[in-house]
Amino acid sequence: MRLKRRPDDGFNMSFLDVMACGLGAIILIFILVDFHAYLPEPTDETKKLQQELNAAARQREQLQKSIDELNDKIALESSTQQDSRSSQADTSSTQSKLLQQISTELAVVADLENQLAALARLPVPDANVQLSGSGQQSYITGLKVEGREIGILLDKSASMMGDNLLEILRFLALPDNQKITQRKWQRTRRTAQWLLARAPQNAKVTVVAYSEDAVMLGIRAASSPQVTDSMNAIVRDIGKLVPNGGTNLQIGIQKLREVHPNVTDVYIITDGLPTLGDGLGVRCRGLLTTRKTISSQCRQELLIETVKRAGQGIRVNVILLPLEGDPYASAMYWSWTQVTGGTFLAPAGEWP
Numbered sequence: 001m002r003l004k005r006r007p008d009d010g011f012n013m014s015f016l017d018v019m020a021c022g023l024g025a026i027i028l029i030f031i032l033v034d035f036h037a038y039l040p041e042p043t044d045e046t047k048k049l050q051q052e053l054n055a056a057a058r059q060r061e062q063l064q065k066s067i068d069e070l071n072d073k074i075a076l077e078s079s080t081q082q083d084s085r086s087s088q089a090d091t092s093s094t095q096s097k098l099l100q101q102i103s104t105e106l107a108v109v110a111d112l113e114n115q116l117a118a119l120a121r122l123p124v125p126d127a128n129v130q131l132s133g134s135g136q137q138s139y140i141t142g143l144k145v146e147g148r149e150i151g152i153l154l155d156k157s158a159s160m161m162g163d164n165l166l167e168i169l170r171f172l173a174l175p176d177n178q179k180i181t182q183r184k185w186q187r188t189r190r191t192a193q194w195l196l197a198r199a200p201q202n203a204k205v206t207v208v209a210y211s212e213d214a215v216m217l218g219i220r221a222a223s224s225p226q227v228t229d230s231m232n233a234i235v236r237d238i239g240k241l242v243p244n245g246g247t248n249l250q251i252g253i254q255k256l257r258e259v260h261p262n263v264t265d266v267y268i269i270t271d272g273l274p275t276l277g278d279g280l281g282v283r284c285r286g287l288l289t290t291r292k293t294i295s296s297q298c299r300q301e302l303l304i305e306t307v308k309r310a311g312q313g314i315r316v317n318v319i320l321l322p323l324e325g326d327p328y329a330s331a332m333y334w335s336w337t338q339v340t341g342g343t344f345l346a347p348a349g350e351w352p
Contacts, residue, residue: 143319143343143345145195145200146265147200147264147315148203148264149203149260149262150199150203150205150206150264150267151206151207151208151256151267151314152192152195152205152208152267152269153208153210153252153253153266153268154188154210154238154269155188155269155271156241157211157243157246157275158171158172158211158243158245158246159272160184160188160243160321161179161182161184161243162182163322164323164324164325165324165325176242179242179244180239180241180243182243184321187349187352188269189238189239190352191269191321192207193235193238195267195269199231204262205230205234206256206259206263207237208252208256208259210247210252210255211243211244211246211248212246212248212276214248214251214252214254214255216255217237217241218230218231218233218236218237246275247272247273247275248275248276248277249270249274249306250274250277250278250305251276251277253266253306253309253310254309257311264315265314265342266314266317266342267317268316268318268333269319269321270319270320271320271322271323271329272299272320272322272323272326273300273329274299274303275294277302277305278305279309280298280302280305283298284297284301296327296328299326299328303332303333303336307336314340315340315341315342316336316340316342317342317344317345318333318334318336318342318343318344318345319345319347320346321347
C-alpha cells in the first residue's frame, strides 16, 4: 500500500524555534541599548514651562500656608469672642447682683430715714421745751448742756440776719416783721431753743440777749414745777427779739453776771468777733469814732479784752454760726473754750 504524504502547513517545529530565537534577540537588544542617550534635548519652551510649573507649585504652597494661618487666626478669634461673651455674661450677672444689693440697701436706708422722721416727731419726755420742724431732736457730737448754774448769751446783732456784709446791709432796710423771718436768724432762735430743751431739769438757766445793749429774757428757771413754764416764757421772749445793732459781748457778760452771779457754765451763740466794747487802744478807739467801723485786728484785741473782763470760774462754750470776712473768729473762740474746759462748735448749715 502506498503511503500518502501529508500536506506541509509551513509552521513546523523548526520554524517556531527560529522565531523564538529572533524574539529573544530583539528583547536583549532593548535591554542593552540606552535609549536615554537618544532622547532629544529639552527646548527653551520646555524649560520655561517647567519653571512656570515650579513657580505655581511654590505659590500653591504659600497659599496653603496662608490659608492655614488664617484658619488658625479665625479659630483664635472665635475662642476670644467666646471668652469675651462669657466674661460679659459674668459681668452682667455681677452688675445685676450689685444693683440688687444697692436697691436693697437703699430700701433699708429709706426705712431708717422714715423711722428717724417718726422718732423726731415724738416728744422728748425730759425736754424742757418741745421743738418743731426737721432735725429738732438731733444731738451734736461733743456738746452736752450741763451744769446747775447755766447762762446762755444770745447774739441779737444785725449780723445774725445774713452770712455776708451785702446780705446784712440789704436786710437792715427791711421792716422788723421781715427781719425776724431771715433764715440765719431763724436758725439762731432754734439753736437757743435747742440748748433750753437739753438743759438739766434741776438747773438754773438765765438767757441774756445782747447787741449794743443786753436784756434778760423770761424768768430765770429753777428747780420747781414751773420750770417748763419759765422755759416757755424764755422761748416766747426769744420770738419777740429783732436783730439790730453791733455786737458788744462785754455788756452781755456783764448783764449775765448781774442777774446770775453764780453762773458756772456759759453758752454763747454768735457769728463772729465783737465789734463794740471797752478797753481798746487809742488806735482802735479812734477808728471806731471816726469811721464807725472796726478792723479785724481791733476785733481780735476786743475779744481778748472781753475774755479778761469775763473773769475766771466759768466754763465757756461757743456755738459759732460763721460770718464771711471774719477768719479769726473760729481760732480765737476755740482757744477761749479750751482754756476754760468748754466746747467750741461750728455746726453744719442745716442744724438744728
